[in-house]
Amino acid sequence: MKFIFIFFLFFPMLFQAIGATITWNTFQTIKQWVQTTWTVVDVKENRDSDGDTYSPVLEYMCGSEQVEKGYSNMYSSSYPRIGDEIEIYCVPWESSFIQDSFTWKYFGVIFVVFPMLFQIIWWGGLYFAWSKGRKRKRLLASWVQIQAKIVDVWYNTSLQVNGRNPLRITCQYDDKDTNMVHEFYSDNIWLHDISSYVKKWDMRDVYISVKTQERDYSVYYMDIWDIPISSS
Numbered sequence: 001m002k003f004i005f006i007f008f009l010f011f012p013m014l015f016q017a018i019g020a021t022i023t024w025n026t027f028q029t030i031k032q033w034v035q036t037t038w039t040v041v042d043v044k045e046n047r048d049s050d051g052d053t054y055s056p057v058l059e060y061m062c063g064s065e066q067v068e069k070g071y072s073n074m075y076s077s078s079y080p081r082i083g084d085e086i087e088i089y090c091v092p093w094e095s096s097f098i099q100d101s102f103t104w105k106y107f108g109v110i111f112v113v114f115p116m117l118f119q120i121i122w123w124g125g126l127y128f129a130w131s132k133g134r135k136r137k138r139l140l141a142s143w144v145q146i147q148a149k150i151v152d153v154w155y156n157t158s159l160q161v162n163g164r165n166p167l168r169i170t171c172q173y174d175d176k177d178t179n180m181v182h183e184f185y186s187d188n189i190w191l192h193d194i195s196s197y198v199k200k201w202d203m204r205d206v207y208i209s210v211k212t213q214e215r216d217y218s219v220y221y222m223d224i225w226d227i228p229i230s231s232s
Contacts, residue, residue, distance in 0.1 A: 012115030012116070012118050016116065019115075036087075037087055038058035038059065038085065039058065039059050040057070040085075041057055041058065042082065143209055145205055145208075146173055146205075146208060148171035148172060148173040148206045149171060150171050150199070150201060151170050151201075152169070152200070153168070153170075154170065156188055167189045167190075168187075168188060168189065169189070169204070169224065170184070171183070171184045171204055171222060175217075186222040191228060204222060206221070207220060207222075
């Protein structure tokens with residue numbers, strides 16, 4: 001578990017460092033280039049086992065009045081339209097070398113943004129688990145604890161993820177004061193087998209809400225914190 005935590009913490013940071021380096025070097029390089037506009041005058045076709053791809057033939061000026069002609073290094077499965085104009089960067093001392101602006105401006109940024117989104121999801125999940133545990137402790141401190149008997153373990157067929165249905169536990173509690181039997185259901189448990197944690201007729205802690213000094217059996221929490229929420 002510790003290794004997984006360290007991996008998800010530092011692995012995205014490695015990509016961010018690489019992305020930041022690429023972005024910095026790219027923008028420093030672009031400062032020496034000339035931004036211009038190219039016009040598609042023809043289309044170069046490339047055929048291979050994956051199908052046909054097309055690269056536009058371009059006319060542009062790179063830091064002078066001389067019109068240059070060259071091929072874009074970007075191939076696409078869609079056919080470019082002759083007459084289209086798009087921004088590019090060219091190198092004055094090697095005018096045949098051209099790059100589209102998006103690739104060179106934002107390639108490094110992708111290495112920064114995507115790991116950042118991953119980190120947001122990761123830390124969000126940790127915060128959710130922490131807040132849920134904190135809320136559980138706060139609620140259970142003021143609720144009444146009872147022992148309910150496990151009467152069934154069943155698959156929740158109303159919920160399915162990757163072809164799997166979670167398990168749920170059904171418990172019953174016989175209230176001797178009112179001669180009523182109350183039934184409780186656990187949260188979803190994403191394990192293939194919980195027989196090592198749960199056995200029929202065993203007792204399990206259930207916490208009941210108390211309103212105006214009376215038990216409200218419709219608001220409850222079944223304690224399943226001793227059961228892993230999913231298989232490893």
